[in-house]
Amino acid sequence: MTAPVTLSTRNLVRFHGKRRAVDDVSFELRRGEVLGLLGHNGAGKSTTLQMLAGALRPDGGSIEVCDIDMGRRPDLAKACLGFLPEHPPLYREMRVDDQLLFAARLHNVAKPKLMEHLELAKRRCGLLNDGQRLIGKLSKGYQQRVGIAQAIIHQPPVIILDEPTVGLDPAQIRDVRALIRELGDTGSVILSTHLLHEVEQVCDRAVVLRAGRVIFSGDLDALRTQSDLESSFLHLNALPESAAA
Amino acid sequence: MIRTIARKELHTLFSAPSTWAMLAMLQFILGWFFLARLDDYLQVQAQLAQMDDAPGATISIAAPLANLLALLLMMLTPLFSMRLIAEERRNQTWALLATAPVSSARIVLGKFTGLLAVLSCMILASAAMMALLALGTQADTGLILGNLLGLWLLASAYAALGLYCSAISRQPVVAAFGALAISVTLWLLDMSGGPLRALSPNAHFQNMNSGLIGSADIAYFLLFCTGFLLLSIHHLRHERGEH
Numbered sequence: 347m348t349a350p351v352t353l354s355t356r357n358l359v360r361f362h363g364k365r366r367a368v369d370d371v372s373f374e375l376r377r378g379e380v381l382g383l384l385g386h387n388g389a390g391k392s393t394t395l396q397m398l399a400g401a402l403r404p405d406g407g408s409i410e411v412c413d414i415d416m417g418r419r420p421d422l423a424k425a426c427l428g429f430l431p432e433h434p435p436l437y438r439e440m441r442v443d444d445q446l447l448f449a450a451r452l453h454n455v456a457k458p459k460l461m462e463h464l465e466l467a468k469r470r471c472g473l474l475n476d477g478q479r480l481i482g483k484l485s486k487g488y489q490q491r492v493g494i495a496q497a498i499i500h501q502p503p504v505i506i507l508d509e510p511t512v513g514l515d516p517a518q519i520r521d522v523r524a525l526i527r528e529l530g531d532t533g534s535v536i537l538s539t540h541l542l543h544e545v546e547q548v549c550d551r552a553v554v555l556r557a558g559r560v561i562f563s564g565d566l567d568a569l570r571t572q573s574d575l576e577s578s579f580l581h582l583n584a585l586p587e588s589a590a591a
Numbered sequence: 592m593i594r595t596i597a598r599k600e601l602h603t604l605f606s607a608p609s610t611w612a613m614l615a616m617l618q619f620i621l622g623w624f625f626l627a628r629l630d631d632y633l634q635v636q637a638q639l640a641q642m643d644d645a646p647g648a649t650i651s652i653a654a655p656l657a658n659l660l661a662l663l664l665m666m667l668t669p670l671f672s673m674r675l676i677a678e679e680r681r682n683q684t685w686a687l688l689a690t691a692p693v694s695s696a697r698i699v700l701g702k703f704t705g706l707l708a709v710l711s712c713m714i715l716a717s718a719a720m721m722a723l724l725a726l727g728t729q730a731d732t733g734l735i736l737g738n739l740l741g742l743w744l745l746a747s748a749y750a751a752l753g754l755y756c757s758a759i760s761r762q763p764v765v766a767a768f769g770a771l772a773i774s775v776t777l778w779l780l781d782m783s784g785g786p787l788r789a790l791s792p793n794a795h796f797q798n799m800n801s802g803l804i805g806s807a808d809i810a811y812f813l814l815f816c817t818g819f820l821l822l823s824i825h826h827l828r829h830e831r832g833e834h
Contacts, residue, residue, distance in 0.1 A: 403832030435687035
């Protein structure tokens with residue numbers, strides 16, 4: 347039995363000037379799945395994720411989140427999403443608790459449930475003792491954790507994480523990967539990363555982008571055509587465009 | 592939701608030391624001007640007493656004070672409004688609001704309300720100064736209230752204009768300078784006279800400054816604010832892909 351689709355994109359296009367930064371990208375995400383979005387720098391990963399999260403208008407194609415069309419009902423679709431961009435959107439002058447509560451209110455968490463959601467998000471991200479700290483004074487790793495807590499505070503069914511382990515120390519990376527796996531078991535996660543061993547550890551499937559186009563979409567085993575994932579990925583990216591597609 | 596965003600804006604603006612510094616300097620300038628006008632008035636008071644229909648303390652002191660604040664609001668509002676959206680873009684915090692399930696209209700109205708609350712604090716501080724006149728003389732309450740209403744409408748107009756410039760810019764400095772350039776152009780239209788004077792917020796404030804509250808002036812300010820707020824909403828809707 348296949349799990350229900352929580353997010354799907356069809357023929358997504360976005361222009362940067364005259365260049366097609368994202369070109370005809372289509373894929374699906376199912377519940378209980380962690381999908382890795384891979385590609386070199388400039389392959390269009392962040393632009394794709396920003397469109398999925400509703401921060402950027404696609405120039406073509408459609409996005410559905412939990413069967414809700416992002417173009418038609420962005421308010422309903424965005425309520426089902428949690429998004430951590432490449433740079434966590436945190437206000438330096440706010441305290442951790444205030445920032446997380448602001449994010450929860452923006453995502454329509456009911457007033458009586460605010461504290462419960464806050465506690466759970468902080469516990470999951472190891473921030474239980476840091477609620478009163480100023481975000482501007484936190485280290486990069488802690489800011490990243492607050493960013494993740496902010497993305498999951500309203501307990502969305504779909505979570506989009508853009509390079510969530512950048513700037514973390516090894517222990518934090520291990521914790522965040524465990525958290526992503528946990529989130530993927532109960533909901534669904536899209537993870538963009540450069541780190542192929544991270545993909546091997548946490549992802550079920552992968553989509554590989556090159557110059558804005560999908561050149562691979564499928565299970566990790568299918569991607570692993572060479573001895574290991576890294577050489578397979580490099581091999582795929584080195585193929586001529588027609589062969590890769 | 593509008594209140595949540597407005598409260599956050601207030602928090603952000605008041606947690607910045609630059610806001611307090613600007614408020615303090617503004618109070619200093621207004622206080623100095625108030626005392627200077629008061630001093631001038633006291634010096635000519637004996638001559639004024641011999642005139643029929645002499646100007647009172649309110650029109651000699653409070654009205655020029657409001658006029659000065661009107662000019663300062665034109666210059667200061669862009670410095671606050673540039674933070675609303677353009678600075679969020681530069682600091683990369685905009686993604687939180689852009690991806691939140693909140694309509695662009697609510698974001699714009701929340702930010703506008705937050706900024707207007709800060710500007711209202713400035714106006715209230717000047718109102719306290721004007722109210723001090725009542726300690727020494729019979730102040731013209733109607734004129735003071737008319738001026739305060741005028742200042743508040745003018746502040747709303749500059750806030751809406753600043754918010755629009757902030758919404759369409761990626762750089763806060765460009766947002767601030769854009770808003771200032773438009774405000775100064777409109778102010779110059781008022782100074783130059785002629786039929787285009789009617790386009791200037793300052794021209795409509797001048798009527799209230801002299802104690803005339805006309806529905807045409809109020810309608811102008813409402814249209815000005817609504818126009819720029821709608822333009823801001825339209826821009827964000829387009830950017831965020833709302834239909």
